[in-house]
Amino acid sequence: MKKSINTLLMLSLILIMVAVPTLASTVTLRLGHLSNTDHLWHKACLKLAEEVKERTDGVVKVEIFPNEILGSERETLEGIRIGAADMTITGETLGNWAPKVGILGAMYLFRDSEHINKIASGPIGEEIEQDILDKANMRVLTWFERGPRYLTSNRPIRTPEDAKGLKxxxxxxPWFIKGWQEIGANPAPMAFSEVFTALQQGVMDAQENPLALIDSAKFYEVQDYVNLTGHIRQWIYLVIGEDQYQNLTADQQKALQTAADIAHDYHQKLFFKQQDELRASLEDKGMEFIEADNAAFREKVNNLVYEEFPEYIDLYERIQAVK
Structure with missing residues (x-):
């Protein structure tokens, strides 16, 4: 009997010794972002988490914190740098550490989605990602396209002349303010929460945003036209702290990157579908879409980078040269 008890105790001890390393090897990555749970970014993050779990047999878990639960975009980036967070979705804010990211805010830099894909997935995109790694100590896992920014107004804006004096x-x-001044409009910064009332009361004549925000903010109630200026086209990055990335095994790193690639494709498919749906929805709500002379608008801001942002001239010209 005593021998049996000793044998059972020995087996229990062995099982505990086997289990402890397994538990200790589990990894939780905290991914914080600013969007709500209906946003495409959040859906892409859920896809990422699902793929990571499957490809690591649950050893690596991506825990998602939407709605700025971990803090604002900048606060989450700071959190990654000190280990309070691990991953986030971020854009030009990274320019505070990695200057080359700032080019993403340039007006009429990208012609269309195809141009964006060629840059973001090509050598220039790799160069920007390396700048992020070197200067911010964060690794880019993938990128998601953002909706083009369009001008809404109560009169059609087809040319720069139509925008003259537009409040x-x-x-x-800085890019936004300087650019619209060059076009001839009268731009003024204002908190987003105040825009609807300003348009309603005539304090402002117009505003610019992607279709998703035009719809969710109900600007269709106070604006008649969506002018297809597409003056800002850009993408946003999904990043992980480099220290956190290096703490993963080689197989875990590979699984995370594969999951990120899948999340990218998943997001892009949803993105293009959503753009079509948003246009149809806004048209149903009474907004008229106006084709704009984008070549004329682009010509107005062409010299802006040379005059105001000389640090971006080389990168700007190389991006423009990609056909």
Whole structure:
């Protein structure tokens, strides 16, 4: 009897010793972002988490915190740098550490989605990602295209001449302010939460945003036209702290990258479908879509980078040269 008990104790001890390393080897990556749970970015993150779990047999878990639960975009980036977070979705804010990211805010830099894909997935994209790694100590896993920004108004805006003197709200971003001034409009920064009332009361004549925000903010109630200026086209990055990435095994790194590639394709498919649906929805709500002379608008801002942002001239010209 005593021998049996000793044998059972020995087997229990062995099982515990086997189990402890397995538990200790599990990894949880905290991914914080600013979007709500209905947003495409969040859906792409869920896809990423699902793929990572499957490809690592549950050893690596991606825990997602939407709605700025881990803090604002900048706060989450700071959190990654000190280990309080691991991953996030981020754009030009990274320019505070990696200057080359700032080029993404340039007006009329990208012609269309095909141009974006060639840059983001090509040598220039790799160069920007290397700048992020070298300067911010963060590794880019993939990128997601953002909806083009369009101008809404209560009169059709087809040419720069039509925009002359237009009182319009813009975010407090130098590219936006300088660019619309060059076009001839009268741009003014304003908190997004105040825009609807400003348009309703005539304090502002116009504003610019992607279709998703035009719809969710109900600008169709106070604006008649969506002018297809497409003045800003860009992407946003899914990043992980380099220290956190290096703490993963080689197989786990491979699984994470594969999952990110799948999440990218998943997002892009949803993105293009959503753009079509948003246009149809806004048209149903009474907004008219106006084709804009984008070549004329682009000509107005062509010299902006040379005059105001000389640090981006080389990168700007190389991006423009890609056909």
């Amino acid at each position: 319009m709200r813009v975010p407090n971003v």
